[in-house]
Amino acid sequence: MNQQKRLLIIMERIKKEQSLTLQDIMQLTGASRDTARRDTIKLADNNLVIRTYGGISLANSFNKIDGYLGRTDQELQVKKQIAREASKLLLEKQNIYLDVSTTISLLPQYLANRNIKKAVTNSIDIADQFLKTTSIPTTILGGTLNKESRSVTGGYPIWELTKYRFDISFLSCAGINNQGIYYAHEEDIAMKQAIREKSNKIVLLCDHTKINLSHNYLIYTFEELDYLVTDKKIPEELAVRIGKSKIIYTKEKSYD
Structure with a gap:
């Protein structure tokens, strides 16, 4: 599973749960701990989530999700x-x-x-x-x-x-x-x-x-x-x- 798909899955779940642990993300995406950690950093760097001790919580930025994922795909194509x-x-x-x-x-x-x-x-x-x-x-x-x-x-x-x-x-x-x-x-x-x-x-x-x-x-x-x-x-x-x-x-x- 590529990163873009993982990020979308994480964001869809966190909108419902409000927060996720690193273990939650690993189970959700099937990723390793290091990969899950990099995904949380990527989302936090783009102000989509807030990193917490042992996981992430939702930032007030729903309207940014689609734009960020579209931008990521465009950057990859370049x-x-x-x-x-x-x-x-x-x-x-x-x-x-x-x-x-x-x-x-x-x-x-x-x-x-x-x-x-x-x-x-x-x-x-x-x-x-x-x-x-x-x-x-x-x-x-x-x-x-x-x-x-x-x-x-x-x-x-x-x-x-x-x-x-x-x-x-x-x-x-x-x-x-x-x-x-x-x-x-x-x-x-x-x-x-x-x-x-x-x-x-x-x-x-x-x-x-x-x-x-x-x-x-x-x-x-x-x-x-x-x-x-x-x-x-x-x-x-x-x-x-x-x-x-x-x-x-x-x-x-x-x-x-």
């Missing part, structure tokens, strides 16, 4: 379009790296019939998608499991990257503006630098919500970027700074 377009950059028998990202986790489904030599990732979800949808040889880096990002972090995966050479690496970002490409966490610095050093090409998957945003750490310059795949026209000044020939849009219109 991410799928970006992933599909990015997949077209791959050639046969290439070694690839996929970084932690919701958008990038949608990429493996478009590689099912591709002759990819090897895929490497530090994302649990991306590795799982490769196993489910492809027969591509896949390696997940070792290290410390991060519960929130569902990824492998720490110094060990950075060291492991030294053993590889990638034809293309697919990354996302926290923001991009005229200064360059930003990430949220301090541990991103060494990881992203290591990926750049071990990659022939860097492909950034970034939807319009990240454009003209800055974040905590400026890590990449535009000279280090080979392609940017996005869904809406980038402002002229920023497009020039990136390099218009590097920008790939999901729409048929090229925005030239």
